[in-house]
Every structure is written in C-alpha cells, then in structure tokens.
Amino acid sequence: MKYLKKSLCAVLSIGIITGSVIGPGTYALAQTTATPVVDSTAPVGTITKVMVTFCGDATTQKGFTWYTSTASINSDLQIVEKTTDTTDFTNAVKFTGNCAVPSNNTAAPAPAGTTTSKLEFLHKAEATGLKANTTYFYRIGDASLNLWSTGTFQTAPTSGAFTFIDVADPQAKDYDEGLLAASTFQKALDTVPDSKFIELNGDIVDKGSVEYEWDWLFNNIGQKFLNTTIAPIAGNHDEYNGCFLDHFDLAPAQGSDTTTGVYYSHDYSNAHFVMLNCNETSANDLSPAQITWLTNDITNAKANGAKWIIVNMHKGPYSTSNHATDIDLAGPNGARQTLSPLFAQLGVDLVLQGHDHIYARSKPIKADNTAAPETLSTELFQGHNIQYEVNPGAPVYLIPATAGPKVYYKNQSIITNPAANGYDPNFYNLFDVADENHAAIYGAAVGDATRPERKNIQTFESITVDSDKLSVISYEIDQNRDNATPYIIDSFGLKK
Numbered sequence: 037m038k039y040l041k042k043s044l045c046a047v048l049s050i051g052i053i054t055g056s057v058i059g060p061g062t063y064a065l066a067q068t069t070a071t072p073v074v075d076s077t078a079p080v081g082t083i084t085k086v087m088v089t090f091c092g093d094a095t096t097q098k099g100f101t102w103y104t105s106t107a108s109i110n111s112d113l114q115i116v117e118k119t120t121d122t123t124d125f126t127n128a129v130k131f132t133g134n135c136a137v138p139s140n141n142t143a144a145p146a147p148a149g150t151t152t153s154k155l156e157f158l159h160k161a162e163a164t165g166l167k168a169n170t171t172y173f174y175r176i177g178d179a180s181l182n183l184w185s186t187g188t189f190q191t192a193p194t195s196g197a198f199t200f201i202d203v204a205d206p207q208a209k210d211y212d213e214g215l216l217a218a219s220t221f222q223k224a225l226d227t228v229p230d231s232k233f234i235e236l237n238g239d240i241v242d243k244g245s246v247e248y249e250w251d252w253l254f255n256n257i258g259q260k261f262l263n264t265t266i267a268p269i270a271g272n273h274d275e276y277n278g279c280f281l282d283h284f285d286l287a288p289a290q291g292s293d294t295t296t297g298v299y300y301s302h303d304y305s306n307a308h309f310v311m312l313n314c315n316e317t318s319a320n321d322l323s324p325a326q327i328t329w330l331t332n333d334i335t336n337a338k339a340n341g342a343k344w345i346i347v348n349m350h351k352g353p354y355s356t357s358n359h360a361t362d363i364d365l366a367g368p369n370g371a372r373q374t375l376s377p378l379f380a381q382l383g384v385d386l387v388l389q390g391h392d393h394i395y396a397r398s399k400p401i402k403a404d405n406t407a408a409p410e411t412l413s414t415e416l417f418q419g420h421n422i423q424y425e426v427n428p429g430a431p432v433y434l435i436p437a438t439a440g441p442k443v444y445y446k447n448q449s450i451i452t453n454p455a456a457n458g459y460d461p462n463f464y465n466l467f468d469v470a471d472e473n474h475a476a477i478y479g480a481a482v483g484d485a486t487r488p489e490r491k492n493i494q495t496f497e498s499i500t501v502d503s504d505k506l507s508v509i510s511y512e513i514d515q516n517r518d519n520a521t522p523y524i525i526d527s528f529g530l531k532k
C-alpha cells in the first residue's frame with residue numbers, strides 16, 4: 037500500500053520500507069504491507085509520545101505526532117486560541133490527521149523485562165492558518181473514544197528576541213537511563229522557562245528499532261514537554277527504517293530520501309535554522325543532493341532577510357573526542373574539508389553538533405580551516421558577563437556534550453602522536469574550550485576503560501537571539517553535586 041497525502045508536512049515511515057523519496061507537490065507515506073485496522077478488543081489506554089513540531093511556516097503551522105493502542109484509529113486535532121487559563125474546546129477549530137502502523141511494530145525484540153508484543157498506532161495531524169506569535173490550547177486524540185491529550189503551543193513571531201534550548205544525544209539504553217535523560221529535559225525547561233522550542237541534535241535513542249527506548253524518554257519528561265515545540269534531527273542511532281520520521285511530523289526537503297532521517301529548515305523571528313541529515317551515504321555523510329539543497333536554502337534565507345544562520349547536524353566537523361579523527365569528519369573528503377569551508381562561504385554563524393559526547397566550543401573557523409582573529413567585547417547578559425565575538429565572519433562550532441548517560445574522554449591521539457597519525461598538532465588551538473570531559477573525575481566505566489563512567493554528568497544550552505546578538509549559556513548537571521541542580525559551565529556570544 038502506498039498512501040499519499042497532499043500536505044507539506046506529512047511523512048510517515050511505516051511497515052517495511054523499501055525507500056521513501058519525497059517528490060514535488062505531494063508527500064508520500066512510505067510503502068508498507070500493514071494497514072491500520074481498529075482492534076475493538078484492545079484496551080483504549082492512553083496517548084503517548086506526543087510531539088509538537090515545526091511543520092512548514094512556523095508562524096502559521098504546527099505539526100503533531102502521537103501514539104495510541106490499536107483501539108484508536110481516528111486522528112483528531114482541536115485547537116483554540118488561549119485568552120484565559122481556562123481550557124474550553126467547545127468552539128475549537130478541528131483538523132483531521134492520519135493513522136498508520138509504525139515501523140517498530142515489526143522491529144527488534146523487546147528488552148528483557150518487557151512484553152514481546154508492542155502493537156500501537158501512529159497518528160499525525162497539522163494545524164494550519166494560525167496567527168503569528170500566538171498561544172493556543174490544543175488537544176489530540178480520538179473524539180469517538182473521548183481519548184485526549186492536552187497542551188499548549190505558541191506560533192513563531194515575525195520579529196523580536198527569543199530563547200531556545202539545545203540538547204544532544206539522550207541515547208538511553210535502559211529504563212533508568214531513559215529517566216535520567218528525561219530529567220535533563222525537565223531541568224532544562226525549568227531552568228529556561230521562557231524557551232520557545234528545543235533543538236535536539238540527534239541520537240535520541242540508543243537503538244531506533246526498539247520502540248521502548250522512545251517510550252522511556254518521551255513519556256517521562258512531563259507536561260512541560262507537551263507545552264513546547266521540538267526541532268529534531270536524526271543521529272546514527274535513530275536511522276532504522278524510517279523510525280525517526282515515525283515520531284515527528286516535519287516538512288522534509290523536496291526530493292529527499294527519508295528512510296535514514298530528514299533534512300529541512302525553519303525560520304524563527306530573524307533566524308534561519310538548517311536541520312541536516314548526517315546518515316546519508318557519502319564520505320561526509322551528506323548526499324550531493326543535500327549539499328545542493330543546503331546551499332540553496334541558506335542563500336535564499338539570507339536573500340529573504342535572515343540575520344542569523346544556525347546549522348544543526350549530528351556529526352559535526354569540529355569536536356574534541358572519539359569522533360574528531362573519524363574518516364567521515366577528518367578524512368580528505370570528510371566534513372572538515374568539505375562542509376566546514378562551505379559553511380564559512382555561506383555565512384553560517386553557529387553550528388550545533390552532537391555525536392561526540394563531550395563539551396567543546398571552537399573559535400570562528402574560516403573557509404581554510406584556520407581560526408579567525410577574535411575581537412571580543414564583554415557585556416552583561418541575564419546577570420552574567422559574557423564575551424561576545426564581534427563580527428566573527430566565520431562559524432563557531434559547539435558540541436553541547438550529552439543530555440543522557442554516555443560520555444567520552446578527550447581524544448588523546450591528536451596530542452600524543454599527531455604526526456604519525458596524520459593529525460594537525462595545532463588542532464586543539466582551534467578551540468576556545470577543549471576541556472577533558474567533566475565526567476572524567478568519576479573514573480573509567482566499569483568494563484570499558486576507554487570511556488568515563490556513565491550517568492554522572494549531563495549538559496544543555498540556553499541560546500538567546502536578540503537582534504544583532506546571539507548569547508549562549510551552557511549548563512551542566514552533576515548527579516553527585518547540589519542535588520543535581522544545573523549550574524553554568526560556559527557562556528559566550530556572537531555580535532554583528
């Protein structure tokens with residue numbers, strides 16, 4: 037069965053995928069042999085894994101994804117503008133979405149201690165025709181069963197300051213680790229209550245094919261997660277047979293293959309966000325089609341007046357841990373030699389990365405892969421003295437460490453014998469922050485001396501864009517310190 041939907045925002049990956057390519061004008065649900073058929077004997081249960089996403093024009097549209105038992109086959113979305121704290125859907129605007137059988141219904145066996153059967157339906161719907169910079173109540177579910185999940189969302193403004201949260205690599209491989217990663221999201225939302233959305237830099241789960249791992253994270257964050265918007269990209273652990281797009285209603289670039297992830301972009305106020313898919317087959321992890329798309333996308337965004345260009349990619353060119361010397365990043369055709377110069381030429385300001393599970397921040401990196409001279413200005417921001425890079429003229433690369441349990445040591449091969457390994461001995465001079473992992477104080481992991489002990493340190497960022505300034509405050513959580521209360525480990529800014 038091939039199920040087509042005329043919408044800019046509907047891409048579901050269901051059943052056994054043979055390759056889903058998004059064509060112009062019409063967006064296809066992936067080919068599948070599974071058709072959703074309601075099971076009247078199944079328990080109704082509750083709505084789970086609710087995701088509110090950017091889906092097309094962020095000022096007028098919103099995407100929604102949720103899961104139910106197989107008792108619910110209807111996909112109902114209702115919204116009403118929030119004018120008071122009282123929720124009343126009597127006169128709500130109603131939208132009808134789609135139901136599908138998710139790919140993970142036939143995926144890998146369940147983890148020990150759980151049932152071997154996980155039969156669910158996947159639902160997606162979009163709200164359109166919304167007003168910019170407006171807060172709405174929403175509820176999603178099945179009206180025929182009176183089954184609902186309720187939250188709020190806000191559409192993007194056309195101008196003005198805004199703040200968002202950035203996290204990377206939750207990647208929990210058991211239930212307790214899922215709770216730990218979920219608590220990072222909770223604390224980030226508590227610490228940055230005015231954030232408008234969450235950028236998620238990939239490796240959301242450890243094995244994308246194991247649906248329980250998605251449950252462990254997203255069902256334990258809490259109500260505040262239902263009241264924000266998430267802007268995700270796929271990591272290499274999330275790419276199983278289209279399962280990434282099962283969980284998020286996004287607007288992929290036309291012509292793109294969505295089986296391993298998705299690339300897309302969205303605007304928010306005066307900033308343009310480019311969301312890349314590093315799971316494609318090529319030396320630098322991006323297909324030629326994706327590179328052409330990002331070039332045109334950024335060029336068009338700047339022509340349309342975008343002040344800030346922010347790239348989000350899982351496997352970033354500049355990091356300081358295990359993956360810094362990987363061939364797809366450091367090789368002659370890797371991201372450092374191909375994408376990094378392109379980002380500089382296109383005028384990218386900030387690159388948010390993942391994959392390497394350590395905190396690091398580069399200097400501005402020019403097209404020739406050398407550091408640009410830094411002109412710094414210290415200014416007060418939210419009670420903190422922040423050093424701003426003034427007119428850096430080149431991208432800064434940021435790795436926000438991890439929101440989850442897994443951490444890596446700093447890459448020592450670059451230091452101990454760079455010439456023999458073909459590495460630049462001055463590589464770490466390209467960074468303003470290139471510390472050893474803060475988790476290293478807890479010693480090596482049991483059974484794996486190559487990594488620090490898991491679960492001790494988590495990190496997230498608060499990023500504020502305000503006219504000609506971009507300000508970043510990085511927070512760390514030490515599970516063994518101050519009742520795991522977040523504290524600031526770094527701050528910096530860009531000014532132009």
